[in-house]
Amino acid sequence: MQKPKVLVIAEEKxxxxxxxxxxxDIAIILISGAxxxxxxxxxxxxxxxxxxVAVSSEPAFTFKAIADLVAAGALVIVIGQTKDPDHILGAMRAGAREFLLETDREGLRRAVHEHAKPSETRGPGGTVVSFFPTRGGVGCTSIATNLGxxxxxxxxxxxxVDFDLHLGDVLSFLDLPGTYSITDVLANIGRLDRDLLDASIARHASGLRVLAQSGKVEEADHVRPLEVSQLLGFLRRHYDQVLVDGVRGFDEMSLAALDASQKILVVLTQDVPAVRNAKRCLDLFRRLGYGDNKVSLLVNRFQKNPDITARVIEETTGLPVAATLSNDYHAAITAINRGLPLQSVAxxxxxxxxxxxxxxxxxAEPGHGAGKVGFFRNLLARKADNGAAGTT
Ligand SMILES: Nc1ncnc2c1ncn2[C@@H]1O[C@H](COP(=O)(O)OP(=O)(O)OP(=O)(O)O)[C@@H](O)[C@H]1O
Ligand SMILES: [Mg+2]
Known part of the structure; x- marks a missing residue:
């Protein structure tokens, strides 16, 4: 059997x-030079x-880097010079699997044996696609459920995944009961394998899975931004496509979901508030370091005649319209009210x-898996933009 590849990120020789x-003798070691x-x-x-990953002289940066790696699908083991409880907690919150002393040879060998599979059998996995509404009611949940x-x-x-933890309606759109919730998955993430995960979360007759917080709304406020990255990285290892609905605005939770996404579909309609907000969102995404291959514009309820054509939207926002979806209110609302996919009702x-x-x-386009935005670039951009988001 081929040895597993282990990437080591440590400042000190x-x-x-x-x-x-x-x-x-048990792994192919790559020392990070990045x-x-x-x-x-x-x-x-x-x-x-x-x-x-070794805890560096700047532990907060290490934990954010771990969260970014986990969001990209990595299985991370953290090592430290001492078992500092703050470092252990920080590492676990960031989504690491284990925390070991760097001198614990046997522990390291066991952990690699336990977690590693030969490199050809696993990679970062599927992709995370987030829907970003430019205002309320533009159709994100309809699109996420029907595209799913x-x-x-x-x-x-x-x-x-329904990230509207309080009033999400993805389960309702597909007439599914709220069973295993986001907080349940987070609490059991170390124990869940693909079969257990599949068996636990809500399943539509088509095979589509839905993970929401419904039923355990009182636990919603316990979910922290780092856990959002951890959850999406975990789901990405088990599903080809993870579609995220319920992201709104630029709070820390939303930013964590957007950072962990390989694609963001900005959804708008042909009206002035939506187009103006689309421009503001795209400007902010660029300042956050998201490349234009990560962000796409999606016009919903598209009609040929209005003043705001696809061309006007492109000229205003500076980004081509990637796709348009026709306006069919009767089909859309019938699907919602019957709890069925559009495919079944229309x-x-x-x-x-x-x-x-x-x-x-x-x-399925090439490049859609290229979510390579770094933490430091984000951090610097965010610092520079502090307070600017609401004033543009
Ligand atoms: N392509 C479409 N054509 C016509 N009506 C649509 C279309 N897509 C969605 N709708 C209608 O728009 C309304 C809002 O849809 P939906 O709930 O999916 O939007 P949302 O962005 O998720 O809203 P919210 O901000 O409440 O989360 C619904 O009544 C739905 O039927
Ligand atoms: Mg919605």
């Missing part, structure tokens, strides 16, 4: 040698089975066909 000495902002890119390129259904029908393994609607013919291929 002494730590690098200790890990190499402990593991060299700058902090390029760690995720280095992980994606090498696709190691396990990443070992269409992708599942096309043979992908799909999970829709298979011949132009809207149903647009989702199948425009959106499904859009997510």
């Amino acid at each position: 002494k730590t690098q040698s200790a890990v190499t000495g402990a593991l060299k 700058a902090p902002e390029a760690l995720v890119a280095e992980y994606t390129e090498n696709s190691p089975s396990v990443v070992i 259904h269409a992708l599942q029908k096309a043979g992908r393994r799909v999970c829709v 298979p011949r609607s132009r809207l149903t066909k647009d989702i199948e013919q425009h959106l499904v291929p859009l997510l």
